[in-house]
Amino acid sequence: MPQLDASQQILLDRALERMVRSGHAATPQRRLVAQELLASPCALTARQLADRLGAQGDRVGVMTVYRTLALLAEIGAAYVLHDHLSESAEAHYAFCSDRHHHHLICSACWGVWEVEGCGLSEAQVRVGDAWGFQVQSHSLDYYGLCARCATA
Numbered sequence: 001m002p003q004l005d006a007s008q009q010i011l012l013d014r015a016l017e018r019m020v021r022s023g024h025a026a027t028p029q030r031r032l033v034a035q036e037l038l039a040s041p042c043a044l045t046a047r048q049l050a051d052r053l054g055a056q057g058d059r060v061g062v063m064t065v066y067r068t069l070a071l072l073a074e075i076g077a078a079y080v081l082h083d084h085l086s087e088s089a090e091a092h093y094a095f096c097s098d099r100h101h102h103h104l105i106c107s108a109c110w111g112v113w114e115v116e117g118c119g120l121s122e123a124q125v126r127v128g129d130a131w132g133f134q135v136q137s138h139s140l141d142y143y144g145l146c147a148r149c150a151t152a
Helices: 006-021 028-039 046-055 062-074 121-131 147-151
Strands: 078-081 092-095 101-106 112-116 141-144
Touching: 006 028, 006 062, 028 046, 028 062, 028 092, 046 062, 062 078, 062 092, 078 101
Parallel strands: 101 141
Antiparallel strands: 078 092, 101 112
């Protein structure tokens, strides 16, 4: 099981609290899935996550991993990423903080970085007003190559 630093442990605890508040048990298996996802420097597919857990000797079934990732996404603790640059249909998941942010996503290594502050709040209001639409939220992903992959 990966060791988390203090800030990561806080994020994990908050996610598990949201899980319980939403009416779901924070089982040991769900904790393992969330912790492994949080510790990963890149987004993972459910199968990759199950394989990592299995390699560590943690007994978590692949269906439990899929269901836990769906639950984490539902409560806002995981972000579902789709590869828009290839024909790969399998979703990748990244652990997310609970503050407003956007993502930089490396299309080569699936590294994910959170970017705080986006300046879209004014644009959100303008677009909503122009269309008579009450915008409740927005998201923005930047796909490209991280510094390491760009030089490789």
